[in-house]
Amino acid sequence: MSTRAKRAACPYSTPRYGIYERCRELVEAGYDVRQPDKENVTLLHWAAINNRIDLVKYYISKGAIVDQLGGDLNSTPLHWATRQGHLSMVVQLMKYGADPSLIDGEGCSCIHLAAQFGHTSIVAYLIAKGQDVDMMDQNGMTPLMWAAYRTHSVDPTRLLLTFNVSVNLGDKYHKNTALHWAVLAGNTTVISLLLEAGANVDAQNIKGESALDLAKQRKNVWMINHLQEARQAKGYDNPSFLRKLKADKEFRQKVMLGTPFLVIWLVGFIADLNIDSWLIKGLMYGGVWATVQFLSKSFFDHSMHSALPLGIYLATKFWMYVTWFFWFWNDLNFVFIHLPFLANSVALFYNFGKSWKSDPGIIKATEEQKKKTIVELAETGSLDLSIFCSTCLIRKPVRSKHCGVCNRCIAKFDHHCPWVGNCVGAGNHRYFMGYLFFLLFMICWMIYGCISYWGLHCETTYTKDGFWTYITQIATCSPWMFWMFLNSIFHFMWVAVLLMCQMYQISCLGITTNERMNARRYKHFKVTTTSIESPFNHGCVRNIIDFFEFRCCGLFRPVTVDWTRQYTIEYDQISGSGYQLV
Numbered sequence: 001m002s003t004r005a006k007r008a009a010c011p012y013s014t015p016r017y018g019i020y021e022r023c024r025e026l027v028e029a030g031y032d033v034r035q036p037d038k039e040n041v042t043l044l045h046w047a048a049i050n051n052r053i054d055l056v057k058y059y060i061s062k063g064a065i066v067d068q069l070g071g072d073l074n075s076t077p078l079h080w081a082t083r084q085g086h087l088s089m090v091v092q093l094m095k096y097g098a099d100p101s102l103i104d105g106e107g108c109s110c111i112h113l114a115a116q117f118g119h120t121s122i123v124a125y126l127i128a129k130g131q132d133v134d135m136m137d138q139n140g141m142t143p144l145m146w147a148a149y150r151t152h153s154v155d156p157t158r159l160l161l162t163f164n165v166s167v168n169l170g171d172k173y174h175k176n177t178a179l180h181w182a183v184l185a186g187n188t189t190v191i192s193l194l195l196e197a198g199a200n201v202d203a204q205n206i207k208g209e210s211a212l213d214l215a216k217q218r219k220n221v222w223m224i225n226h227l228q229e230a231r232q233a234k235g236y237d238n239p240s241f242l243r244k245l246k247a248d249k250e251f252r253q254k255v256m257l258g259t260p261f262l263v264i265w266l267v268g269f270i271a272d273l274n275i276d277s278w279l280i281k282g283l284m285y286g287g288v289w290a291t292v293q294f295l296s297k298s299f300f301d302h303s304m305h306s307a308l309p310l311g312i313y314l315a316t317k318f319w320m321y322v323t324w325f326f327w328f329w330n331d332l333n334f335v336f337i338h339l340p341f342l343a344n345s346v347a348l349f350y351n352f353g354k355s356w357k358s359d360p361g362i363i364k365a366t367e368e369q370k371k372k373t374i375v376e377l378a379e380t381g382s383l384d385l386s387i388f389c390s391t392c393l394i395r396k397p398v399r400s401k402h403c404g405v406c407n408r409c410i411a412k413f414d415h416h417c418p419w420v421g422n423c424v425g426a427g428n429h430r431y432f433m434g435y436l437f438f439l440l441f442m443i444c445w446m447i448y449g450c451i452s453y454w455g456l457h458c459e460t461t462y463t464k465d466g467f468w469t470y471i472t473q474i475a476t477c478s479p480w481m482f483w484m485f486l487n488s489i490f491h492f493m494w495v496a497v498l499l500m501c502q503m504y505q506i507s508c509l510g511i512t513t514n515e516r517m518n519a520r521r522y523k524h525f526k527v528t529t530t531s532i533e534s535p536f537n538h539g540c541v542r543n544i545i546d547f548f549e550f551r552c553c554g555l556f557r558p559v560t561v562d563w564t565r566q567y568t569i570e571y572d573q574i575s576g577s578g579y580q581l582v
Contacts, residue, residue: 023055033062049083049086056077067097079113082113115143121385147160155385156390158193159391264312271482272479307421345442348439351437361564362409410423410425443491510538
């Protein structure tokens, strides 16, 4: 008999290979669907592990027991489907009443298996259907502990943390926390997530060992350094006074924001001192460097990548305004220079404040809405991580993206801007463009002020001795002014380039920065070696009108789209939404 014929003749082979008609013939001929094979496995188990949904429906209609135990591990069909990561089968079996809380021969329920094997979608679905996120198996292990021990990726750990799992819970027998298990497994990805979630570095297991002790036993330098840094961030291993300061998150933030104010001032102040000895000035600059090193090692934390650029921007502008009012005020014309500068400054402060503090388009949902979304997506076969955010637990609208810095999903995400300390998205992108525009003009005025100051207060021989002599003369005349000029040039370059890139993307391409960088990841973009075709590009004029929402007293009618709720690329662009000349 051929192999194919043997498969067709064996009732336990047919569900493995999805031979539906032959399965039906065997059952209709009188075969009992509840009868296990010699390995104590039923037809329903084989159909479940091979994701044969049509066969599962048929077997259950013929009396198969949905929670029948079988196999070496004494598992239910739902356990088998969970191990294989068949979300659609898990959904189908639970519709027929399968109980996910039942344990197998190893003492694990379905949520523990899903966490062990990294099946994030199944973990999300089981929690949304009511499974306890901190449920312990017979070995006293929670899903978080299993994920930390077995799954070397951000999910499902990140998803479990979002569901407010108890991060410092210890298991029943060893009293190991999830952090202990992550260290035992050398799971560096999960260690970082747990530390960010506030895992207790000093929690001890039944042997009195902390996670740091286990890392030292394994001589893993990366784990030792990160765990020690986590302890130091909480004020341990330092003198008592520093411990209190370092434990204060608000104080650390102020130090990171304030350091650029001090450094920018000291660099210019030392250079401007009437001291001929460069050795003395060099020693003073060395003191500045040592101070910055002390502050960075004592108070800077992982948020420095956001706090420092914002601090640099605020400090630079502060000292530029100090320079303007104390050095330029009496030298420049009030009506033609100061008045436009002040008006520009008001617009700059307004747009910067809106870019910094306004909602960039955070996609929000209650816990019940999140669970409802998970169930709906799973039961419609759409619970895919490409459209579902495992951190925010929401269905991602089109053009949205999860920001790793803000840890939020942002509608029509453009980028996270460290200079404004916020994401740029649907809610504040227009203000961000206004910020860049008025900032560029402010810098231009500052450059003009510096040049005017040199012309009035410094003796220069540019026409006679050339450019490099002129640079030496103005730097010697007022080192502070030269320092402000260098800062102005630096900021002018990045602001001008960023403004041009943004305007090009908005007007000519109709895409965001994120979409331009990751266009190949999104199915709705047509990408060639030379161009990106965007479904959101409606021509230069219309793109500008829609983006800035120009109405001109009713002359134009821009398209207005709620990008926090737009899940497809199709939206009304004509009826009441297009622009027209009246």
